[in-house]
Amino acid sequence: MFLPDEKHGIPRPPLYASAVAAGFPSPADDFIEGALDLNEHLIAHPAATFMVRVEGSSMTGAGIFSGDLLIVDRSLESRSGHIVVAVVGGEMTVKRLIKAGTGWLLKAEHPDYPPTLLGADNECSIWGVVTGSVRRFEKP
Numbered sequence: 001m002f003l004p005d006e007k008h009g010i011p012r013p014p015l016y017a018s019a020v021a022a023g024f025p026s027p028a029d030d031f032i033e034g035a036l037d038l039n040e041h042l043i044a045h046p047a048a049t050f051m052v053r054v055e056g057s058s059m060t061g062a063g064i065f066s067g068d069l070l071i072v073d074r075s076l077e078s079r080s081g082h083i084v085v086a087v088v089g090g091e092m093t094v095k096r097l098i099k100a101g102t103g104w105l106l107k108a109e110h111p112d113y114p115p116t117l118l119g120a121d122n123e124c125s126i127w128g129v130v131t132g133s134v135r136r137f138e139k140p
Contacts, residue, residue, distance in 0.1 A: 010053045014035050042132050048075035050128070052085060052092070059083070059094055061109030070094060072128035083130040088122055094130060104106075 012035040021128060043049045054068045062083060066071070072085050080099035085092065095106035095116070106116040108125070118124045 009130040021134075023111055042071050042134075043073075044131070045073055046073040048128075049073050051134075054093075054094060056134075058108040058110050059096075062096065064094065064109070064130075065135065068131050068133045071132040071134070074128040075130045076129040076131070078126045078129050085124045085127045085130060087127060088116060088118075092127070097126070 033084065050072050051069050052072060054064055054066055054070060057068055065084070066097050076081065078084050078097050080097060083094065084097045085094050088105065088106065093106065095108055098105050098107050098115070100117070105120045108115065116122055
């Protein structure tokens with residue numbers, strides 16, 4: 001069941017007002033809160049946002065897995081602790097940006113991947129801050 005989008009005429013899935021239990025089951029309410037527009041829910045700055053598909057396992061400790069779609073906002077200023085999409089040595093990567101003393105590094109969230117110290121030898125360009133991800137559990 002999808003509800004029509006009054007603005008664009010695109011069907012949107014309903015958003016139920018009750019939460020779903022991840023522990024013991026509880027009876028579900030039959031109350032629909034409204035229609036859910038994933039663009040409105042996930043994207044704060046549409047003109048500055050892009051999505052990119054993850055390939056690899058270096059960020060599994062942060063809950064980012066190969067095949068996930070990352071939502072990346074270019075309008076946000078990156079800070080230490082943010083997960084960012086960056087270009088290092090001509091290669092695009094997703095890592096956690098960390099302030100380390102007087103410098104910066106890109107840290108993987110998997111023990112098999114060493115951090116990348118940024119500096120004269122590793123020129124880096126931050127493309128944006130990762131604000132969310134989308135993952136499919138099953139393909140139709």
